Amino acid sequence: MIFAENLSKQFDDILAVDHIHLNVGAGKVLVLLGPNGAGKTTTVRMLTSVLRPTTGTARVAGYDVVREASHVRASVGVLTEHHGLYGRMNAREYLRFYGSLYNLSDKLIADRTSELLTTFGLAFAASKRLGEYSKGMRQKLALVRAMLHDPPVLLLDEPTSAMDPESAKTVRDAIKNLKASHRTILLCTHNLAEAEQLADQIAIIRLGKIIYQGETTRLKRELLGSPVYEARFSGNLNGYSPNLPDGVKILTRGEKSLQFMVEDPETTNPLLMSDMVNAGLQIVSFHEMTRSLEQAYLEAISRDREEIHA
Numbered sequence: 001m002i003f004a005e006n007l008s009k010q011f012d013d014i015l016a017v018d019h020i021h022l023n024v025g026a027g028k029v030l031v032l033l034g035p036n037g038a039g040k041t042t043t044v045r046m047l048t049s050v051l052r053p054t055t056g057t058a059r060v061a062g063y064d065v066v067r068e069a070s071h072v073r074a075s076v077g078v079l080t081e082h083h084g085l086y087g088r089m090n091a092r093e094y095l096r097f098y099g100s101l102y103n104l105s106d107k108l109i110a111d112r113t114s115e116l117l118t119t120f121g122l123a124f125a126a127s128k129r130l131g132e133y134s135k136g137m138r139q140k141l142a143l144v145r146a147m148l149h150d151p152p153v154l155l156l157d158e159p160t161s162a163m164d165p166e167s168a169k170t171v172r173d174a175i176k177n178l179k180a181s182h183r184t185i186l187l188c189t190h191n192l193a194e195a196e197q198l199a200d201q202i203a204i205i206r207l208g209k210i211i212y213q214g215e216t217t218r219l220k221r222e223l224l225g226s227p228v229y230e231a232r233f234s235g236n237l238n239g240y241s242p243n244l245p246d247g248v249k250i251l252t253r254g255e256k257s258l259q260f261m262v263e264d265p266e267t268t269n270p271l272l273m274s275d276m277v278n279a280g281l282q283i284v285s286f287h288e289m290t291r292s293l294e295q296a297y298l299e300a301i302s303r304d305r306e307e308i309h310a
């Protein structure tokens, strides 16, 4: 549904996007992460036929972004950082205008408008002029606009950046619903907790290049090493030293706790726990330590920076 090969964009002396590859299927969310100026918005603009790529090809919803630009525009819902709302219109007028550009019937526009304004908590402001909307309200309305024609592909650039926590959750729930109904979504965000919740795949872009791409768990493992488990005991360890199976190492040792890095938890965690029980220790808990996407992301950026400076 979103496919890009060797996609690049050169602006004068800046290679804003540098030969990237993307492949996102129906019902999947790709989250594009990266520092300011990394090339995320430029990527979205190429994928929505707003900018012409310098090299490479991209197909969105089956259409070529250069040769079939009007089909691409009809098939995507886009939320950009500049919403371009008309301040003198109210929400209903604005959505009627947009719906007519997509050739939707008056009835369909009215039905979708009511449904979406209600979902995003904007029904109370349907007749208010957009010039009087708050920043978060404008962002929600821009999202409603992106979803109005029920497109198969959505490209959302920082959809929750201006929103209060409850509104942001509404948007995340809406994205999960879109995903469940087989829409393809590319999401740019700086909110790593949000990325972690929504992503099927993460791509980290820096200086125009994708430096890591893959499923979140795999990225964490690749960047932060094997998973870490912690065992807590009811009494002191009293010099207990476990027989460590292959692929397990002790990371930290507390008075009543041990932390292990474990390559193959399925095989070795049961052995570790039997060893503890056989040594007479009473296990209070044995659990995997949470490692955030933020840790993995920061590691990826710092490794890439070091590689470039090396």
Ligand SMILES: Nc1ncnc2c1ncn2[C@@H]1O[C@H](COP(=O)(O)OP(=O)(O)OP(=O)(O)O)[C@@H](O)[C@H]1O
Pocket (backbone or CB within 6 Å): 011, 012, 014, 016, 034, 035, 036, 037, 038, 039, 040, 041, 042, 043
């Ligand atoms: N129209 C343009 N003309 C010249 N340079 C541009 C243009 N648009 C973007 N750039 C440059 O391309 C690079 C990538 O910008 P882009 O807006 O894609 O980054 P981004 O990852 O979306 O950043 P942010 O997280 O700050 O939104 C930056 O160096 C930017 O200055």
